[in-house]
Amino acid sequence: MAVSSSGIVAGLTAAALATVGYLAHQASQSVPAGLGRPQAGASPAASKAPQVKKDPSALPDASGTGARVVYSLRGDRVWLVGTDEVVTRTFEVDPSQVDPVPGTYTVTSRSNTITGSDGVPVEHVVRFTSVQGVVIGFSAAVSGSAAASPPAGQARTGGIRESRVDGAAMWTFATIGRKVVVVR
Secondary structure (H helix, E strand, C coil), X not given: CCCCHHHHHHHHHHHHHHHHHHHHHHHHXXXXXXXXXXXXXXXXXXXXXXXCCCCCCCXXXXXXXXXXXXXXXXXXXEEEECCCCCEEEEEECECCCCXXXXXXEECCEEEEEEECCCCCEEEEEEEEEEECCEEEEEEEECCCCCCCCCCCCCCCCCEEEECHHHHHHHHHHCCCCCEEEEEC
């Protein structure tokens, strides 16, 4: 009787699982005493507490004080924080192609409506720094679309895109001189 390819795959899978199981058993037998095993007489308090996942919309630690815009590079999220340290709004953004260096900046210029460097009409542009000649700022595409890639051969863009509703909130909050804190 001919063996089908699925039979061969099933056999190889079973052999691989058996080998991994055997190696895991061998490894567990060579673990030094006390490493990874509960100790007799160890108090429950000595065991590691479970990690609590942080709310992704929670304001990052070490993000400054006072009224400010906080932008998380890793989280692709913005927080608008009032003088009372209360977050008035938080929202996700589409990152720019060029990231600013983490640090504290101020809003340096604003434009109500322009055409972005990617050719997309944008509104509520709030600029706060530049990196190697690329201006970095928040904006909302008039069409509501996300950040676009520039055509081949064109320079990289620094527009951090937000929704039109979030862009309007940013426009109202982030006036010239407003602090912008960029965190990882």
